[in-house]
Amino acid sequence: MEINQLKTVILDQREEIELQLKTSIKRDVDLVKIKKYLSHPNILIISGVRRCGKSTLAAMALEGENFAHINFDDNELLNFKDQDFNKLMQAFYEIYGSDVEYFIFDEIQNIPGWELFAAKLRRTKKVIITGSNANLLSMELSTHLTGRHIDYYLMPFSFAEYLRYQGVNYKPNDIFVTKKKAQINQHLNQYIKLGGFPEVYKFGDVMAENIFDDIINKDVLIRKQIKYKAEFKKIAAYLLANYSQEFTYSKLKNVFDIKNVQTLKNYIEYLRESYLIFILERFSYKLKQQIIAPKKIYAIDNALLGKTSAEFSDNIGKKIENIVFLELMRREARDGEKKTIFYFQDHAGREVDFVVKNGKKVAKLIQVAYSLAQIKTKERELASLLIASEQLTCDNLCIVTMEEEGNEEIDGKKIKIISLSQFLLDVE
Incomplete structure (x- = not known):
């Protein structure tokens, strides 16, 4: 995929999540505790059924921080391959600056080889992954990140x-x-x-x-x-x-x-x-x-x-x-x-x-x-x-x-x- 194409997807999705934040309500969740889970090299996995508010919760936990976000459950990303992760990071840095510290990836398990990318990124950045299949996320991460991820379960x-x-x-x-x-x-x-x-x-x-x-x-x-x-x-x-x-x-x-x-x-x-x-x-x-x-x-x-x-x-x-x-x-x-x-x-x-x-x-x-x-x-x-x-x-x-x-x-x-x-x- 081309970098400009990725930037368009990122910015379009950012508008959507900003709108969700404006209309969202306070969840009965300890956001301070969730943010503490992000002390790298940990990866925080927020899992739960589709449409229960996982992405919004992740963004709420990072309120006031400079964070990058992308949702892979998007028709525009159907052709995204594991070799496109470097282009994705370049697109993020061009939009949010090279000092961006927090990253949210929704439904990243759709991309083959994602766990290797996440394992590398978490060494220097703070990573939140949201997904609608906890077993798949935990199983694939465990292969590469023994004891290096924390699971948080969200319900409607x-x-x-x-x-x-x-x-x-x-x-x-x-x-x-x-x-x-x-x-x-x-x-x-x-x-x-x-x-x-x-x-x-x-x-x-x-x-x-x-x-x-x-x-x-x-x-x-x-x-x-x-x-x-x-x-x-x-x-x-x-x-x-x-x-x-x-x-x-x-x-x-x-x-x-x-x-x-x-x-x-x-x-x-x-x-x-x-x-x-x-x-x-x-x-x-x-x-x-x-x-x-x-x-x-x-x-x-x-x-x-x-x-x-x-x-x-x-x-x-x-x-x-x-x-x-x-x-x-x-x-x-x-x-x-x-x-x-x-x-x-x-x-x-x-x-x-x-x-x-x-x-x-x-x-x-x-x-x-x-x-x-x-x-x-x-x-x-x-x-x-x-x-x-x-x-x-x-x-x-x-x-x-x-x-x-x-x-x-x-x-x-x-x-x-x-x-x-x-x-x-x-x-x-």
Whole structure:
């Protein structure tokens, strides 16, 4: 590629990212901490699903600094080859000066040989790489940069960030004030449906479909060279339509008439690597039981959930469950805590949605229900929590509902009932 052609791409993209910075909101991220990760010779990798704000976050972390940026997920760069990296650096220096210290590269894994370029550059410069496939980035960097890169995982907007985006100012205790609580709950109903992609707020379902198509086509079908593309898309759509539910590879194999179960496992792993889905294991102290037990699927964002089901309370309950799971994952990434999440089910099928394990200890049990108004529902949820509490030796018990709040005490065990807004805004 020619240097002038590269300069045009760089400047056009810079206009776009400057506009994003003007309209962006403060994320619940420690930008000072992120910048400290950049003490070279480290490379900072910001990974996450497409359109979740990785590039904007990188630019926010470098506010006030002279930095260079390029996004390789651009049709103008389809012919970019590894031998063009020297021309790219010349273009950067001509635009930003030879003393530019910070560099942001988006989706650089699209370029063969990128890791050698990055390994060399990080010796003298501070480098941020963003990408939508963490395993690919980390695996290729690890080959050349043992212990020389730091991973940071970013997700779509939390509910707190969504409120900030919508211009809703609130204080923690506002959710106990009737008028403010009504306003927050009104936005919560929208968040349950729309999720955390800001572009979906602007353009509606069509943008959610575009995000889904980009993930499938760019992050999986092209990158993994999937032969049976239509079949793969059906599997992805099926999983997103059956979120918050158990599945087994053998049953899925029969649904799609796939002869080799390993092929199906590979497909699901590709979807997980692209951040479209999460796989939740059933809790067991025995690793073998954990491996063979059914697993549960959760989606990266409610905007991408199957939209064919009617909006009954059970369906909304599953959407709430998906949001609670995402918030648990978000807090783990944000706080850097080594927590592991499972679900619990005993031999009688009694289930607890989330088992939060901190090290070797079960730290918390969380049940999710749309409502506890029906006596049978309340008895079922409480009974499952109590059984899990005994088996897993955990007394930190919680039920997240849409609106109900309160406390229960049964056989000396205290169970806290909190609303979804309380949980998401961390006001318990």
